[in-house]
Amino acid sequence: MDNAxxxxLFDRELREQAPPDGPGARVERxxxxxxxxxxAHGWNGVVWSALTPAGADAAIAGQIxxxxxxxxxxxxxLYGHDLPVDLGRRLVAAGFTPGPVETLMVGEVGEVGALTLGTEPPEGVRVVPVTxxxxxxxxxxxxxxxxxxxASRLRRELYGRLTAGTDVVVLAMAGDEPVSAARMExxxxTSFAGLWGGGTVPGWRGRGVYRGLVAHRARVAAERGYRYLQVDASDESRPILERLGFHPLTTTTPYVHPGGTPGRAAAP
Known part of the structure; x- marks a missing residue:
């Protein structure tokens, strides 16, 4: 895969030309x-910017x-290759709080030598669709x-996404017990489907449940004609994804601002 x-392509299709990500969302340049x-219960924020040092602070103030x-x-x-190089520092100075740094990883589906799609959940665990x-x-x-x-905010968001048909949501079930869940946007x-929300309950980690859900969603993406899967990977999931054939491309960091959230003071 040509990572660069x-x-x-990711920057162009999912950021600069980003489509709305769900019901009631709109994108503006x-x-x-x-x-x-x-x-209000969904995601709000900046997905792309092409800022210069001279104009960055004014653009940040405008979004606030x-x-x-x-x-x-x-x-x-914020992605690791975004400009200006001190954009993260400028965001902090404007009142943003950075979250954990993750790795943007992309895997290719439907191609020889790409993602490992045959991985299944461990014995006794089955994958079921959420409908x-x-x-x-x-x-x-x-x-x-x-x-x-x-998870009250997630619950409201998923209700809307299922109604709109924008997501594939799956559960890993051990008998009647849900032990892991994930979704795919x-x-x-575009060429991309996105993997989000993969989480496994304590007691079932390290058994291959997460890998099985990744492979399951990769097969669905291939069936639906997508070429790439992207995921913001934590340090814990990155080595698992690399073994499945994903490539690290850059870092991504969420910088969160309270905006007009009741009970929280916005930055001046």
């Missing part, structure tokens, strides 16, 4: 910034003013057990 060419505005006016917390999704509210509730339960975080009119 694929990264350029304002100067050298592309932002996505979603519903916009999302503050909407009463929304928002994220500036209704009851399934979404199980996914939310797995999320809370796997990450120790409230099918980005229309």
């Amino acid at each position: 060419a694929v990264l350029a 304002v100067g050298a910034v592309v932002r996505l505005t979603g519903p 003013a916009y999302f503050t006016g909407l009463g929304r917390e928002f994220e500036w999704k 209704d509210r009851a399934g979404v509730d199980l996914v939310a339960d797995v999320h809370e057990r796997a990450f120790g975080a409230d 099918l980005v229309p009119d």
Whole structure:
């Protein structure tokens, strides 16, 4: 895989020309910034920018003013190759808080020598599609057990995504117990499907459940005509994904600003 060419394609299709990512979302280009505005319970933020040192601070201030006016917390999704090189420092100075650094990884499906698609979950675990509210509730339960975080926002978002048909959501079941869950975003009119939300409950980690869900979604992506899978990988998942055939392309860091979130002060 030509990593540089694929990264350029990723930047063009999923960032500079980003489509709306779900029901009620819209994408706007304002100067050298592309932002996505979603519903209050969805994702809001900046997906792409082409800033210069001279114009960066004004562009940042403009996005803060916009999302503050909407009463929304928002994220500036910063990639390792974005310019100017000190953009992360400028975001922190403007009141953003950086999250964990992850690795943007891409794998090619449907090609000889690409992703390993034959990996199955361990014995006694089956993969089932999520198609209704009851399934979404199980996914939310797995999320809370796997990450120790409230999943009420995820639950509302998944309800909308299933209705719109933009996502493939799956559960790994051990008997009647949900032990892992994940989703895949099918980005229309692009070469990419995105892997998101993979989480396995304690007691089932290290058994190959996560690998099985990745391979399952890769097969679905290939069947639906997508060429690439992308994922923002944590340090824990990166080695697993590399063994499956994914390539690290760059880093990605979420910078979060409170915007106009009630009870939180926005930066001046």
